[in-house]
Every structure is written in structure tokens, then in C-alpha cells.
Amino acid sequence: MTSDSPNILLINPWIHDFAAYDYWAKPLGLLSLASILKTHGCNIRYIDCLNRFHPNLSKIISSKEDGRGSYLKTRIPKPECLDDVPRNYSRYGIPEQWFINDLLAARQPDIVFITSHMTYWYPGVFETIRIVRETYPSAPIVLGGIYASLCHDHALKYSGADKVISEDGEKVILELVKEYTGFSNNIKFDSGQLDSYPYPAFDLESKIAxxxxxxxxxxxxxxxxxxxxxxxxxxxxxxxxxxxxxxxxxxxxxxxxxxxxxxxxxxxxxxxxxxxxxxxxxxxxxxxxxxxxxxxxxxxxxxxxxxxxxxxxxxxxxxxxxxxxxxxxxxxxxxxxxxxxxxxxxxxxxxxxxxxxxxxxxxxxxxxxxxxxxxxxxxxxxxxxxxxxxxxxxxxxxxxxxxxxxxxxxxxxxxxxxxxxxxxxxxxxxxxxxxxxxxxxxxxx
Ligand code: SF4
Missing domain, CATH: 3.20.20.70 (Aldolase class I)
Structure with a gap:
């Protein structure tokens, strides 16, 4: 890495829902982008709000031998519009303060990439964006992933991200880095050829279950x-x-x-x-x-x-x-x-x-x-x-x-x-x- 390599923070956001369980769920796309960025000379930091193996945990929460397991969860108020549903609502993932501490432990990011999954999990994404914004007001935030693609207009209007992308991240990520940081490098893979992608950066995880x-x-x-x-x-x-x-x-x-x-x-x-x-x-x-x-x-x-x-x-x-x-x-x-x-x-x-x-x-x-x-x-x-x-x-x-x-x-x-x-x-x-x-x-x- 050179001193002008940009600092890039990638975040897998919280889930807000009535129920959630890790059935072999991982942000494969985000970790693939992390690897592409690393291969092209960027400094990478990754925070997984759903981390079941966070270093702050004194003991591992319920986990199966095959990798599946429960997320940590915090009960939160149910959205008012879902008052007719007699179920509890929670934020799944690490406690808010752990996330803030992890953010503060990172170097000031030049750009933050946040992914999204189910369309109805967007409140967890918005909360993640809000806290990143409060912690690093000047860092541009780019939102991608499934919700961002399927509900692009909603995300543009309400998410608080600076940019919402609905294209394949592999096709645009290096351009986005250039746009926001001025940094560029020779392209070392072909976004149309899966074989040319570097392996996703699972080594950034606390534990690879x-x-x-x-x-x-x-x-x-x-x-x-x-x-x-x-x-x-x-x-x-x-x-x-x-x-x-x-x-x-x-x-x-x-x-x-x-x-x-x-x-x-x-x-x-x-x-x-x-x-x-x-x-x-x-x-x-x-x-x-x-x-x-x-x-x-x-x-x-x-x-x-x-x-x-x-x-x-x-x-x-x-x-x-x-x-x-x-x-x-x-x-x-x-x-x-x-x-x-x-x-x-x-x-x-x-x-x-x-x-x-x-x-x-x-x-x-x-x-x-x-x-x-x-x-x-x-x-x-x-x-x-x-x-x-x-x-x-x-x-x-x-x-x-x-x-x-x-x-x-x-x-x-x-x-x-x-x-x-x-x-x-x-x-x-x-x-x-x-x-x-x-x-x-x-x-x-
Ligand atoms: S289109 Fe049908 S067959 Fe294809 S992934 Fe979806 S559900 Fe499965």
C-alpha cells in the first residue's frame, strides 16, 4: 500500500425484524468487493454488524456444528405501521455501542460501502447509515445490495446514503473509488468473468464458521x-x-x-x-x-x-x-x-x-x-x-x-x-x- 491508498470501510448492516437466524448467511457480494478493492491497492476495514463471533463476546452464542447459529439481538420498538402484528421486533446483530466503538477504532474512512439484503430489512440499514454519518460526517456513504436494487427510489429518497447503486458492484466499485477519492489503479480482473475475481475476503471475519x-x-x-x-x-x-x-x-x-x-x-x-x-x-x-x-x-x-x-x-x-x-x-x-x-x-x-x-x-x-x-x-x-x-x-x-x-x-x-x-x-x-x-x-x- 502507498500513503495515498484510500481507506475504505465496508459494512454489513443490522437486521431489524420479528425474527432472524443465520442459515448460512454471509454478505458474499460485499466481501467480494472488499477483495477487489484490496487487490487494487486500497486499505480495507470491514465491520459486520451481524458478527456472531465478535471479540467482545465472552462466550459464543448458540451455534451449530455446520456453521448456522443465532444472532445477538436487542428488542426495539416495532414500527408503528405494524402495530397489528402481535410479535416482538428486534435489532439483530451486535449492540449499538460495539458498532460505534468499532467505527471509532477504524481510520477515518475516505469512503464507506454498505450493503443491503431483504427489502423489509431497510430500517436496519438506515440505522447503520445514521450512525456512520454521525461518527464520520464527511465520509461519503455508498449503498448497494438487494434492497438498493429492488427499491432504488425508496433508498435514494430515505436512506441518507450519498449514492445508491443498483448495478453489480464489481462493475462500478473502482470507478466509485476514483470519483470520491481520486485514486485509481490498473484493473486486474474482468467483471464479466467470474473466474477472474479474487476470492472474497472472508479472512476479514472474526471467525470463518x-x-x-x-x-x-x-x-x-x-x-x-x-x-x-x-x-x-x-x-x-x-x-x-x-x-x-x-x-x-x-x-x-x-x-x-x-x-x-x-x-x-x-x-x-x-x-x-x-x-x-x-x-x-x-x-x-x-x-x-x-x-x-x-x-x-x-x-x-x-x-x-x-x-x-x-x-x-x-x-x-x-x-x-x-x-x-x-x-x-x-x-x-x-x-x-x-x-x-x-x-x-x-x-x-x-x-x-x-x-x-x-x-x-x-x-x-x-x-x-x-x-x-x-x-x-x-x-x-x-x-x-x-x-x-x-x-x-x-x-x-x-x-x-x-x-x-x-x-x-x-x-x-x-x-x-x-x-x-x-x-x-x-x-x-x-x-x-x-x-x-x-x-x-x-x-x-
Ligand atoms: S427463477 Fe425460479 S428457479 Fe430460478 S432461482 Fe428463482 S425460484 Fe429458483
Whole structure:
């Protein structure tokens, strides 16, 4: 680094919500940007407001062996507009004073990058921005991430950031550094080639409990409830060699055992993409565990892919089923009943257990008859695997958005806070603990 290298602070903000849990969640995009900045000569500092392993903790809070775990939380007042929801509201992540102390321990930043995740978590982002602004009034603040892309105008108007970016951060980050600090360097990677990116800077974390990996970006499907196409217009693939090298790197250098595959479409075109990756992992003899929190495409699970996943060390196989109604009313066309049954046969045959195979089922969709959710849960259980009800969150720019706006008891267009799936925003009869507990109990059978 030279004395004129800019000081850059990157922040993963708090979550404000009724509930939150770390299911292999990490700000992969932000840590990828951190690495790009470091590679290009910037001084980097990272603060993770969700840090479950913060050095101030006298003991580790509830953590599972596979990397998942609880966040610290502080009860805070619920937004007034959600008064009808009989649930407690919290700030998830480190206490406010720890954050302020961490900020003060950093050198005066020349620019601050803050990411964002779920649209309805924006109050946590705004609070993060407010405290950064109070601590470093002259530092420019740039906001990116999912909320910033999906609710760009809202973020521009209310976030308090100096700039809100909706493009891929990799494409604009170095330009932004130049714009705000005057610093530039020769570009050492190609934003259109995933293989050319430096590995995300997980070494900035207090502890690496697991690593998320991405073998591809984007998805060729356009399910009515999903924003994958909007967020990643172009599908990009990484070569098997590059991904396997990265997994081996984290495993050897940092003894990481658990890896979460973050792809939206890992198994799509399996023959040319996932198959060589899985074969390469097996061949390299890397003894690790894989988890698939973002769900796998059921159609692509054959005896061959199932065998390779099992041998490669897949421990959590989440399937994007959404419903067991296989008719024209589906909101996607990614799986048929026959394909679902075949996939289960293959997964069980090669050795995956009932607990390891889980199917996501969507609940709380606009105009959805709850009897179908109940029926779907029962069918999934009958088929010998685990059912996970997932509550629908309306997402702007998706096909289902207008219908959600029409059906919701809230004015979804007025405030992204109403898109929170915990409040069942599109359920005609309103929020109900009874239905949530009933579906939870049913799925646990
Ligand atoms: S297949 Fe999955 S990632 Fe792709 S559009 Fe549908 S829900 Fe989204």
C-alpha cells in the first residue's frame, strides 16, 4: 500500500425484524468487493454488524456444528405501521455501542460501502447509515445490495446514503473509488468473468464458521415470485477448476469444513456445469460438507447427479418444490410430479436420509387457499422427506408483484416494510399465530 491508498470501510448492516437466524448467511457480494478493492491497492476495514463471533463476546452464542447459529439481538420498538402484528421486533446483530466503538477504532474512512439484503430489512440499514454519518460526517456513504436494487427510489429518497447503486458492484466499485477519492489503479480482473475475481475476503471475519461459494450467477427460469432474473440479467458461469481451487484453498488454509452453495441454479445444465464440478471435488479428495440453502432444481436430479452429490459431501439437500399441485396454476414450470418422484427415488437410493432432503413449500401467496399448503406439506411428508413451509415475501419487479399489491391488506407500494413475510402480508384474513404454529407442527411430523 502507498500513503495515498484510500481507506475504505465496508459494512454489513443490522437486521431489524420479528425474527432472524443465520442459515448460512454471509454478505458474499460485499466481501467480494472488499477483495477487489484490496487487490487494487486500497486499505480495507470491514465491520459486520451481524458478527456472531465478535471479540467482545465472552462466550459464543448458540451455534451449530455446520456453521448456522443465532444472532445477538436487542428488542426495539416495532414500527408503528405494524402495530397489528402481535410479535416482538428486534435489532439483530451486535449492540449499538460495539458498532460505534468499532467505527471509532477504524481510520477515518475516505469512503464507506454498505450493503443491503431483504427489502423489509431497510430500517436496519438506515440505522447503520445514521450512525456512520454521525461518527464520520464527511465520509461519503455508498449503498448497494438487494434492497438498493429492488427499491432504488425508496433508498435514494430515505436512506441518507450519498449514492445508491443498483448495478453489480464489481462493475462500478473502482470507478466509485476514483470519483470520491481520486485514486485509481490498473484493473486486474474482468467483471464479466467470474473466474477472474479474487476470492472474497472472508479472512476479514472474526471467525470463518462456513464459506458461501458461487459457481454461477443468475437463473434461466422466471418464476413469478422470484427476482433472480431482475437482479442478475445475465447468467454467468465459473469454471469447475476455479471453484474447486477456491474450496480447496479455504479448506486447507483456514480448515473450513462447511460450504454453502449460493447459486440460484447450481444444477441447471448439470452435464456441462455441476457434474464436472462434483466429479472434480470427489477426485481432489476434499473432505468437506456442502449445504444448499438456496434450493436445487429438482428436474436435474438424476441417479448420476444424486450419486455425485452424495459422494462429494452434500449434507443438506433443499429442493425448490413450492407446491405439490402440478397443474396449470403453478407459478413456475420448473418441475413436474414425475420429475419430483424420480428425484426423490434417486436421492434416497444413493443414501440421503429423510432429514437431509427437504422441500421448500410456499405459503401466504396472494389468493392462496391454505388447504393446498396443508395438502402439500402432507404429501411431502408422505413421500418420505422433510417439508419446510416458506412464507411468501412480495418482491418488486416480479411478475407476482401487482397481484400481491392488489391482495395485500397493506399498501405495499407505500413502504417496503410491508413486504415482510413474517407478517403474512398477502393473507386476506391477516396475520395469524394459529396458522403459523399449525403449519410448523404439521411440517415437524
Ligand atoms: S428457479 Fe429458483 S432461482 Fe430460478 S427463477 Fe425460479 S425460484 Fe428463482
Amino acid at each position: 462456513f464459506i458461501p461459494v458461487l459457481s454461477s450467477k443468475g437463473c434461466p427460469f422466471s418464476c413469478a415470485y422470484c427476482a433472480s432474473r431482475y437482479l442478475n440479467r445475465q447468467r454467468m458461469l465459473r469454471s469447475p477448476e476455479s471453484l474447486i481451487d477456491e474450496i480447496a484453498y479455504w479448506h486447507k488454509k483456514y480448515k473450513v469444513i462447511d460450504f454453502a452453495i449460493y447459486d440460484d441454479a447450481f444444477l441447471v445444465d448439470a452435464k456441462s456445469h455441476a457434474t464436472p464440478i462434483l466429479e472434480g471435488i470427489i477426485e481432489a479428495g476434499i473432505n468437506v460438507r456442502f449445504h444448499t440453502p438456496n434450493a436445487l432444481h429438482i428436474r436435474e436430479i438424476s441417479e448420476n447427479t444424486a450419486t455425485l452429490m452424495f459422494k462429494a459431501g452434500f449434507k443438506t439437500v433443499r429442493l425448490g418444490l413450492e407446491t405439490t399441485l402440478f397443474d396449470n396454476n403453478r407459478l413456475d414450470n420448473k418441475v413436474s410430479e414425475f420429475e419430483f418422484e424420480q428425484a426423490l427415488l434417486c436421492l434416497k437410493k444413493v443414501g440421503f436420509s429423510k432429514k437431509q432432503i427437504c422441500a421448500y413449500l410456499l405459503a401466504g401467496l396472494p389468493d392462496q387457499d391454505e388447504r393446498y399448503v396443508i395438502e402439500s406439506i402432507k404429501k411431502v411428508i408422505e413421500s418420505g422427506i422433510t417439508a419446510i413451509p416458506v412464507y411468501y415475501s412480495p418482491i418488486p419487479h416480479t411478475v407476482l408483484w401487482e397481484k400481491a399489491v392488489h391482495c395485500s391488506r397493506y399498501d405495499l407500494n407505500s413502504d417496503p416494510i410491508f413486504t415482510n413475510n413474517s407478517i403474512l402480508p398477502c393473507r386476506k384474513e391477516g396475520f395469524s399465530w394459529e396458522i403459523i404454529s399449525f403449519l410448523k407442527k404439521l411440517a415437524a411430523n
